Amino acid sequence: METNTQNILDFFELANHYPSPHNGQPIEVKQLGPNAFELYFQKERGLQAAEVSFLFSYVTMGVFIYHLSLCAEALGHEMSYELQLPPVASLKGNGAVKFASCKVNFATIKPDEALRKTLLFRQTSRKKYSEGLDAALSQRTIAIAAEKHMQLVKMNRPDTHQAIWLNQRAVFDDMFDDAVRQELNHWLRYSKGEKETKRDGLAYDCMELNGRAMKFIVNHYKILHWPIVNNLLKKYYLRTMSDNSDAFYLLTPFSTEQEAYDVGVAVMQIWQTIAAKGYYLHPFGTIMSNVAAHDDFLKLAHIDHEDRSKNFLVFIYRAGKSDPPHSSLRIPIKDHLLRRQSV
């Protein structure tokens, strides 16, 4: 196979590991020439049920481009890009929208094998964490945010446990919102067969849940308000109390497409930094999108004057060490990420 073709395949094979909400894998690439590519966001693969999800699509674009630049560095390619972020209104509905062009000069710099390994190690872990981040690493991530004029705050352990509960509660509350529940159901993968056939979405094992129980809850969500079930939920809550992760939250302006994109870049940079040291991360996106949970989190964190143009709560996550999580699968590059081209 021609070297450039192999380089392209290897590059996008690594890029295909990028994280995306619900593992929707919304990015597609179109090749314009041997080194030139356009990047598209496929709307059906983004989230649309909550209004804030549209702006969050730019977070995914930022995550993807920063991740792509790391893939280039890891494999010894020089990459440059130009953003062409579309207006947020164009993200509604179906179809693909272009958001960037990039150039890759293959095999022009020294590859970084440690970085390649970090990109393969990086995962979402929804398991119980045995320890949080070490102090120096926490400081490093806070500094990454500060360099971008964003405020990353580490929570104390009791507040971390409250945040874990708020996230859990928000996931259950969201079941009572028809549009959000239907969207979740669309992306949940309830069995090994479904996970391996579709290779996208949120698989039961990655969610640390029993597939049948998960399906039962989605189909009978009203039982979540039954007292007996409530007690079980409390038990689940008490189990998470022994979790030793550290929760963090990120405050920054979040009203324009560019601001949301910048959040994605910051998130990916933080994720890579902790993955390089063997730590995992678990985003609490539901707290951001569920209005009641968002408000309760503001109270918990004593954020009195949240303002979209100054200090909006854009990302909450827990981080630390856990057993290796189950792998979230990806659609083969030729069937999705690169389906617009003929390599």
Ligand SMILES: Cc1cc2nc3c(=O)[nH]c(=O)nc-3n(C[C@H](O)[C@H](O)[C@H](O)COP(=O)(O)O)c2cc1C
């Ligand atoms: C912007 C963003 C938001 C996310 N929000 C959540 C979330 O709310 N809850 C969750 O469990 N995972 C969340 N994730 C993690 C994705 O579900 C995960 O990246 C995807 O399933 C692929 O799995 P991997 O990260 O292990 O490769 C989020 C990821 C991104 C990039």
